[in-house]
Amino acid sequence: MEDTTRPEEEHQHGQELSAEEWRREEVQRITRLVEDGDVDSAVALLSELHPADRGEALLAMESGPLGETMARLTPEATAEVLEFVDLEEALALISETDPAVLPRVLDETSLDVAADVLRSLPPSRSLEALAGMSDAAEVAPLLGYSDESAGGLMVPEFPAVSAHMTAGIALDVLRLLGPDAEEFASIFVVDSEGRLLGSITVTKLALSPLNDVVRDIMHPEVVSVTADTDQEECARLMDHYGLRYLPVLDGDRRLIGIIMLEDVVEVVTEEATEDMFRIAGIAGERVMGPFGSSVRSRLPWLYINLGTAFLAALVISFFESTIARVAALAVFLPIVAGQGGIAGTQTLTLVVRSMALGELSSTRGMRLVARELLLGLLHGLLLAAVVGAVAYMWMGTPVLGAVVGAAMLGNMVVAGLAGSGVPLLLRRLKMDPAVSSAIFVTTFTDVLGFLMFLGLAALLIEWLV
Amino acid sequence: MEDTTRPEEEHQHGQELSAEEWRREEVQRITRLVEDGDVDSAVALLSELHPADRGEALLAMESGPLGETMARLTPEATAEVLEFVDLEEALALISETDPAVLPRVLDETSLDVAADVLRSLPPSRSLEALAGMSDAAEVAPLLGYSDESAGGLMVPEFPAVSAHMTAGIALDVLRLLGPDAEEFASIFVVDSEGRLLGSITVTKLALSPLNDVVRDIMHPEVVSVTADTDQEECARLMDHYGLRYLPVLDGDRRLIGIIMLEDVVEVVTEEATEDMFRIAGIAGERVMGPFGSSVRSRLPWLYINLGTAFLAALVISFFESTIARVAALAVFLPIVAGQGGIAGTQTLTLVVRSMALGELSSTRGMRLVARELLLGLLHGLLLAAVVGAVAYMWMGTPVLGAVVGAAMLGNMVVAGLAGSGVPLLLRRLKMDPAVSSAIFVTTFTDVLGFLMFLGLAALLIEWLV
Numbered sequence: 001m002e003d004t005t006r007p008e009e010e011h012q013h014g015q016e017l018s019a020e021e022w023r024r025e026e027v028q029r030i031t032r033l034v035e036d037g038d039v040d041s042a043v044a045l046l047s048e049l050h051p052a053d054r055g056e057a058l059l060a061m062e063s064g065p066l067g068e069t070m071a072r073l074t075p076e077a078t079a080e081v082l083e084f085v086d087l088e089e090a091l092a093l094i095s096e097t098d099p100a101v102l103p104r105v106l107d108e109t110s111l112d113v114a115a116d117v118l119r120s121l122p123p124s125r126s127l128e129a130l131a132g133m134s135d136a137a138e139v140a141p142l143l144g145y146s147d148e149s150a151g152g153l154m155v156p157e158f159p160a161v162s163a164h165m166t167a168g169i170a171l172d173v174l175r176l177l178g179p180d181a182e183e184f185a186s187i188f189v190v191d192s193e194g195r196l197l198g199s200i201t202v203t204k205l206a207l208s209p210l211n212d213v214v215r216d217i218m219h220p221e222v223v224s225v226t227a228d229t230d231q232e233e234c235a236r237l238m239d240h241y242g243l244r245y246l247p248v249l250d251g252d253r254r255l256i257g258i259i260m261l262e263d264v265v266e267v268v269t270e271e272a273t274e275d276m277f278r279i280a281g282i283a284g285e286r287v288m289g290p291f292g293s294s295v296r297s298r299l300p301w302l303y304i305n306l307g308t309a310f311l312a313a314l315v316i317s318f319f320e321s322t323i324a325r326v327a328a329l330a331v332f333l334p335i336v337a338g339q340g341g342i343a344g345t346q347t348l349t350l351v352v353r354s355m356a357l358g359e360l361s362s363t364r365g366m367r368l369v370a371r372e373l374l375l376g377l378l379h380g381l382l383l384a385a386v387v388g389a390v391a392y393m394w395m396g397t398p399v400l401g402a403v404v405g406a407a408m409l410g411n412m413v414v415a416g417l418a419g420s421g422v423p424l425l426l427r428r429l430k431m432d433p434a435v436s437s438a439i440f441v442t443t444f445t446d447v448l449g450f451l452m453f454l455g456l457a458a459l460l461i462e463w464l465v
Numbered sequence: 466m467e468d469t470t471r472p473e474e475e476h477q478h479g480q481e482l483s484a485e486e487w488r489r490e491e492v493q494r495i496t497r498l499v500e501d502g503d504v505d506s507a508v509a510l511l512s513e514l515h516p517a518d519r520g521e522a523l524l525a526m527e528s529g530p531l532g533e534t535m536a537r538l539t540p541e542a543t544a545e546v547l548e549f550v551d552l553e554e555a556l557a558l559i560s561e562t563d564p565a566v567l568p569r570v571l572d573e574t575s576l577d578v579a580a581d582v583l584r585s586l587p588p589s590r591s592l593e594a595l596a597g598m599s600d601a602a603e604v605a606p607l608l609g610y611s612d613e614s615a616g617g618l619m620v621p622e623f624p625a626v627s628a629h630m631t632a633g634i635a636l637d638v639l640r641l642l643g644p645d646a647e648e649f650a651s652i653f654v655v656d657s658e659g660r661l662l663g664s665i666t667v668t669k670l671a672l673s674p675l676n677d678v679v680r681d682i683m684h685p686e687v688v689s690v691t692a693d694t695d696q697e698e699c700a701r702l703m704d705h706y707g708l709r710y711l712p713v714l715d716g717d718r719r720l721i722g723i724i725m726l727e728d729v730v731e732v733v734t735e736e737a738t739e740d741m742f743r744i745a746g747i748a749g750e751r752v753m754g755p756f757g758s759s760v761r762s763r764l765p766w767l768y769i770n771l772g773t774a775f776l777a778a779l780v781i782s783f784f785e786s787t788i789a790r791v792a793a794l795a796v797f798l799p800i801v802a803g804q805g806g807i808a809g810t811q812t813l814t815l816v817v818r819s820m821a822l823g824e825l826s827s828t829r830g831m832r833l834v835a836r837e838l839l840l841g842l843l844h845g846l847l848l849a850a851v852v853g854a855v856a857y858m859w860m861g862t863p864v865l866g867a868v869v870g871a872a873m874l875g876n877m878v879v880a881g882l883a884g885s886g887v888p889l890l891l892r893r894l895k896m897d898p899a900v901s902s903a904i905f906v907t908t909f910t911d912v913l914g915f916l917m918f919l920g921l922a923a924l925l926i927e928w929l930v
Contacts, residue, residue, distance in 0.1 A: 050687070050706065052706050171672070174672060181668060182668045185651075185666065185667065185709075201650065202650065202667050203639065203646060203649065206636060207640045235730075239727075239734070240517050244709075261727065262704075262708075264730070265726070276818055279741075279814075280811050281807070281811055282814060287815055287816070287819035295840065298811055299844060302807065302808065305807050306804060306852065309804065310800065310855065317859075320796065321792070323795045324792040330788045333799065334777055334802055334915075335777075338911070342766075343763075343767065346746055349744075350742070353741055354751075375763070379760070382764065446799065
């Protein structure tokens with residue numbers, strides 16, 4: 001669509017704003033208009049914005065004003081927005097859309113976006129919307145694919161030509177497809193059964209002699225996925241091979257859809273965020289999402305950690321008498337445990353993220369554990385020296401300094417071992433390293449840390465009292 | 466370049482492997498050949514691989530075999546690989562390249578890749594290589610840009626046409642540019658001074674009547690950046706507006722380069738990884754990177770945390786006499802502190818990541834703190850109930866259960882407050898929330914957690930002994 005909005009346009013104050021500032025000002029202006037009740041002016045401004053900015057403005061509104069504004073937007077204007085916002089945001093906007101208008105809006109969006117929305121609505125609403133859509137027959141097949149798969153990412157309508165056509169005829173085919181074809185910079189080449197043979201950029205097509213046969217000038221297609229391929233794998237393939245489009249084939253190698261790089265950028269961000277959140281125990285959360293989903297995702301995690309904390313506490317309880325005689329030990333407990341936990345988390349974060357990025361093969365695994373062990377040793381020595389010295393100076397007992405130092409060293413070695421070994425082991429057992437590792441690693445470092453510290457103290461108790 | 470490799474080709478065992486498995490087998494085959502000394506066969510196989518896979522195979526080799534293999538690869542074959550691997554990997558390969566051959570290799574790569582490499586080499590090597598390059602004049606201007614800026618990302622050579630040309634003439638211009646033009650699906654439209662006016666897809670150009678004037682059929686350009694724009698901002702713009710190309714302008718609005726979406730995908734992954742690593746205190750590390758860089762990035766962090774741990778230990782030391790009388794308190798110390806630390810990290814991770822993704826405006830900030838406070842209260846109550854009950858049953862003293870429960874509740878509330886408030890405050894003070902927050906938040910939860918727990922215990926000491 002033609003868009004003539006100039007974000008860098010001079011503001012009426014005569015100063016040139018950055019695009020970012022201009023956008024923010026427009027959003028605030030529109031929100032204020034709606035809050036003052038002047039919905040018509042707001043809608044007029046909104047219609048002039050780039051759909052991506054329109055979406056940002058709408059999402060900044062409170063629920064009441066948003067509903068009023070959405071009611072005044074045309075289905076086309078709403079559909080344009082849905083193409084640019086992510087799924088969560090799209091659903092937030094749709095919840096403020098009149099269900100009677102929804103089918104028309106979804107008819108205006110591209111098929112993959114409509115399918116994404118319908119898949120996420122409650123079945124009754126989804127069926128109701130689908131029934132009212134003129135595109136129902138094209139969208140329905142997509143609903144069977146999972147959101148996070150190639151089938152859920154792909155665009156099912158794309159320009160394709162036969163291998164035996166000439167360049168001139170291929171261009172005519174494109175011309176007949178109209179403005180929709182302009183989205184695509186590459187055309188796909190199929191045989192008479194629809195099986196993928198290759199691709200050719202429109203540039204090459206346009207610059208080749210009109211009589212050249214497509215088969216002779218095309219790029220024979222080599223990389224493809226099937227509809228059930230995981231979206232993260234699709235993103236990795238496209239990044240590895242520098243692809244702009246990734247063809248999706250069915251079981252007979254027939255071309256059924258194309259994944260576009262723009263849609264994969266969103267996947268990359270999502271997956272990276274998910275990685276981080278899984279390690280921390282907040283998988284699936286969004287920053288101002290529903291209260292209940294935060295509780296549901298964090299509470300189990302907190303309870304599990306409570307369980308492992310009790311395990312560590314059990315270890316301490318064995319040495320209650322030791323602590324009763326040398327209360328100073330309680331002072332250094334959190335120091336020893338804390339450092340081990342932090343070092344373990346450092347290693348864990350590095351290892352889990354590298355696994356996710358495909359940078360950690362199994363052969364590298366053993367070398368990694370050895371490396372982290374060595375790092376733990378080195379860090380442990382450097383920390384033990386400081387901690388032991390402080391313990392001695394603070395409490396006056398050299399043996400206490402030695403015990404604290406030794407325990408610190410041991411704990412750092414354990415942290416390195418556990419932080420690298422646990423995720424590798426979990427991966428070998430086909431379990432998700434991100435979620436489970438964090439629990440196991442801190443349990444290891446805590447339990448073994450306390451054991452070493454208090455055990456050593458108990459052994460040398462006579463020199464400590 | 467034409468590539469006829471079929472990763473899904475049938476393996477000689479007659480079974481059809483997935484592309485992933487085939488790649489891995491080829492890599493292993495090649496590595497084995499080199500280890501057996503048959504470098505020629507390895508190079509022959511390597512030359513047939515897609516450059517991305519060639520890179521993977523090379524990076525899997527040990528240093529010695531890698532050097533031998535690199536010595537046998539043509540500069541063109543090496544240059545192709547550099548286009549597909551990331552910068553760290555490129556530098557690893559270049560360290561095994563004969564310095565005399567390097568200028569020829571860099572002449573074969575695209576200008577932005579050559580610039581990336583040269584920027585990262587030690588100045589003497591960089592100048593030496595630049596002096597030997599025939600592309601030196603084109604590459605030199607790029608060296609002034611920072612790696613993580615638009616100038617460092619952009620491709621400085623791109624097809625551009627004048628607004629007053631006809632579609633037919635524009636296509637002829639493209640034809641004259643040769644195969645290099647085929648990279649680009651959009652052509653940029655400039656005025657006589659080289660200032661950006663708009664863009665037009667090749668598809669539209671090819672399908673328009675030859676006499677249409679470019680100015681009438683182009684898309685007036687609206688989104689652009691300058692060479693010093695941060696790469697993360699470029700990625701965000703391209704994602705927000707669904708762009709495939711982002712023009713880079715100089716101070717006079719002249720077009721000086723184009724950022725391509727493929728290069729931004731790598732940025733998105735890098736930035737997400739950096740976010741995670743900064744929170745854990747391993748910023749800048751890579752999984753099997755130099756030992757020294759791991760020590761340099763982690764040790765300061767470990768020392769700082771040691772310092773904050775001593776602060777927390779100081780708090781405990783005030784209550785040494787209390788603990789001496791009720792050693793059971795030492796058992797529950799790590800439980801109370803641990804849960805607060807975990808909850809604080811959960812909130813922190815969510816907030817820092819959302820900030821990085823631009824999802825957290827300042828207005829939302831206050832609502833977020835309130836929300837996390839509420840969550841802390843709820844989780845605190847649910848955990849306190851369990852912990853208090855266990856403490857009572859384990860130790861037999863109901864008052865102990867009450868003290869532990871109350872401390873747990875208080876600690877969870879503090880964790881929610883600190884985990885959300887600290888990063889927001891740091892952002893307002895223009896400090897990097899990721900790095901500093903983690904230290905401050907755990908310090909808060911530890912210190913205040915111990916204070917509440919031991920303070921309460923000291924107050925009610927008579928009911929606890």
